Amino acid sequence: MRFSLSTNATSTSGFRNGGFYGINVQRQNYTAAFYYRPLAGAYVAGGKLNIGLEDSTGQITYGNSTIDVSQAPVGIWFNYNSTISVFSAAPSTNNFFFVEFPPGSMGDFEFNLLSCFPPTYKDRVNGARIDIAQTLADLKPGFVRLPGGCDVVGPTIPQRFIWNNTIGPLENRPGRKGTWTGYNTGGFGLIEMLTFVEDIGATPLLAVYGGYSFGQSVPQNELQPYVDEVVKELDFLLASPTNNAMGALRARLGRSEPFNIKYVEIGNEDNLGPAKDTYSYRWPAFYNALSQRYPQITYIATTTRSINTPPAVDEHYYTDPWFFIQNFRRYESTPRSGPKVFVAEFAVTSDGMYKFAGKNYRKN
Numbered sequence: 001m002r003f004s005l006s007t008n009a010t011s012t013s014g015f016r017n018g019g020f021y022g023i024n025v026q027r028q029n030y031t032a033a034f035y036y037r038p039l040a041g042a043y044v045a046g047g048k049l050n051i052g053l054e055d056s057t058g059q060i061t062y063g064n065s066t067i068d069v070s071q072a073p074v075g076i077w078f079n080y081n082s083t084i085s086v087f088s089a090a091p092s093t094n095n096f097f098f099v100e101f102p103p104g105s106m107g108d109f110e111f112n113l114l115s116c117f118p119p120t121y122k123d124r125v126n127g128a129r130i131d132i133a134q135t136l137a138d139l140k141p142g143f144v145r146l147p148g149g150c151d152v153v154g155p156t157i158p159q160r161f162i163w164n165n166t167i168g169p170l171e172n173r174p175g176r177k178g179t180w181t182g183y184n185t186g187g188f189g190l191i192e193m194l195t196f197v198e199d200i201g202a203t204p205l206l207a208v209y210g211g212y213s214f215g216q217s218v219p220q221n222e223l224q225p226y227v228d229e230v231v232k233e234l235d236f237l238l239a240s241p242t243n244n245a246m247g248a249l250r251a252r253l254g255r256s257e258p259f260n261i262k263y264v265e266i267g268n269e270d271n272l273g274p275a276k277d278t279y280s281y282r283w284p285a286f287y288n289a290l291s292q293r294y295p296q297i298t299y300i301a302t303t304t305r306s307i308n309t310p311p312a313v314d315e316h317y318y319t320d321p322w323f324f325i326q327n328f329r330r331y332e333s334t335p336r337s338g339p340k341v342f343v344a345e346f347a348v349t350s351d352g353m354y355k356f357a358g359k360n361y362r363k364n
Contacts, residue, residue: 001015001110001111001112001114002108002109002110002111003015003101003108003109003110003111004107004108004109005101005105005106005107005108006106007106008104008105008106009045009101009102009103009104009105009106010103011103012050012100012101012102012103013100013101013105014050014098014099014100014101015098015099016054016096016097016098016099017096017097017098017114018094018095018096019095019096019097019116021093022092022093022094022095023053023090023093023095023096023097023116024090024093024095025053025062025063025086025089025090025093025095026086026089026090026118027086027087027088027089028086028118028119029083029084029085029086029119030053030063030083030084030085030086030116030117030118031081031082031083031084031115031116031117032051032065032081032082032083032084032097032114032115032116032117033079033080033081033082033113033114033115033117034079034080034081034099034111034112034113034114034115035077035078035079035080035111035112035113035171036069036072036077036078036079036080036109036110036111036112037072037073037074037075037076037077037078037109037110038069038072038074038075038107038108038109038110039074039075039107039108039109039110040074040075041106041107041108042074042106042107042108042109043104043105043106043107044069044070044101044102044105044109045101045102045103045104045105046102046104047068047069047070047071048066048067048068048069048070048102049066049067049069049099049100049101050064050065050066050098050099050100050102051064051065051066051067051082051084051097051098051099051100052064052065052084052097052098053084053086053090053095053096053097053098053116054095054096054098055090055092055094055095055096056094056095056096058096058098060090062086062087062088062089062090062095063084063085063086063087064084065082065083065084065085066082067080067082077112084116097114097116099111099114112171113170113171118130120133121133121134121137121196121199122199124192124195124196124199126170126187126188126189126192127192127195127196128188128192128196133196133199133200136200137199137200137201140201141200141202142202142203143202143203143204143205143263144197144200144202144203144204144205145205145207145265145344146193146194146197146204146205146206146207147161147190147193147207148207149207149265149268149269149302149316149344149345150179150180150268151179151184152207152208152209152267152268153179153209153210153212153213153214153267153268154176154177154179154213154214155177155179155213155214156213156214156216157213157216157218159176159177159213160209160213161209162176162209162229163190163229163233163236164232164233164236165186166186166189166190167189167190167191167236167249167253168253170187173185173186173187173189174186179214190233190236190237191250191253191254191255194206194237194259195255198259198260203260203262203263204259204260204261204263205263205264205265205300205342205344206237206261206263206264206265207264207265207267207268208230208233208234208264208265208266208267208286209226209229209230209267210266210267210268210270210279210282210283210286210302211223211226211227211267211278211282211285211286212267212268212270212274212275212278212279212282214273215273215274216274217274217275217277217278217282218282220278220281220282220285223281223282223285224285227285227286227289230286230289230290231289231290231293232246234261234264234290234293234294234297235247235293236249236250237250237258237259237261238258238259238261238294239258240258241256261294261297262296262297262298263297263298263299263300263312264290264294264297264298264299264300265299265300265301265302265314265342265344266282266283266286266287266290266299266300266301266302267279267282267283267286267301267302268302269302269303269316270282270283270301270302270303271302271303271305276303276305276306279301279302279303279305279306279307280306280307283301283307283310284307284308287299287301287310298311298312298340299311299312300312300313300314300342301313301314301339302314304339309338309339310339311339311340312339312340312341312342313339313340313341313342314342314343314344315341315342315343315344316343316344316345316346317343317345317346317347318345318346318347318349319348319349319350320348320349320350321348321350324346324348
């Protein structure tokens, strides 16, 4: 973002951001950070920017800090960070993070990767918000499927979940278009997700890209690089740092011990649309390579159509109430000789009429 003062400012000026649906300013410390570079001829009067948190009117400042940018090199990005201490909570979430230039400033200034973080769950870097994380922890989930089915496939093949784009310094994570809406920054990446699952005492169920994005499959003769990508992902999470380049990378990023990955799901909802016509070659390509390298993992398919019996299958149900009534005892009669069944997603998606015991009913 470029902020320009075309003439010598006679009053305080700057910009602000309202966060995601507001900022719940509480009595605590916030860590603010950004990349900054002044362009040729730019001048900050006094050499200091004022940053902080304020209400929507700009009349109440809940906390602020100054950042000395007087030695910032012209035209070169430099990272700044500071702590904003808040001593009184805001009565609403209609608040803003702001950056202010003092009167007398002039010129063009550029900013990137601005952030303002409250304390995180278990003080994890790039971690989860404490209230949301604690709510999930209180549910005591047995497992968490991550990064999520539709998120892992992405809206297009280039916009799939590419694991190595979500690790390392934030400035090296390019982000991508969200599957349903918005933009996914990658700031809460693979390591952050798996660490969070550990922190709440759950077992991770890792979903990996299976060669299909919405409406488009990777051709069979082009599939190998995508298989190799997932092999490297598992190496990154599981391999020893002493004899594996991916394991060594994990250690350099602060995690020396391997993650405990017991379950890996290949793809998402490959029983639907064009995906079902290509899973016959995609599943064995991924399964054979991964199971040979890490045989201790249980691999989960997303359909049993046109493939040999997998160790486990993930079944999703989005349908009407009558289906769930009819299938209440579905798995009591499922043959135990077949694949283990994992139902990751299910929901009633229709409130229309359905019949039960000879009578018509409508969902209220």
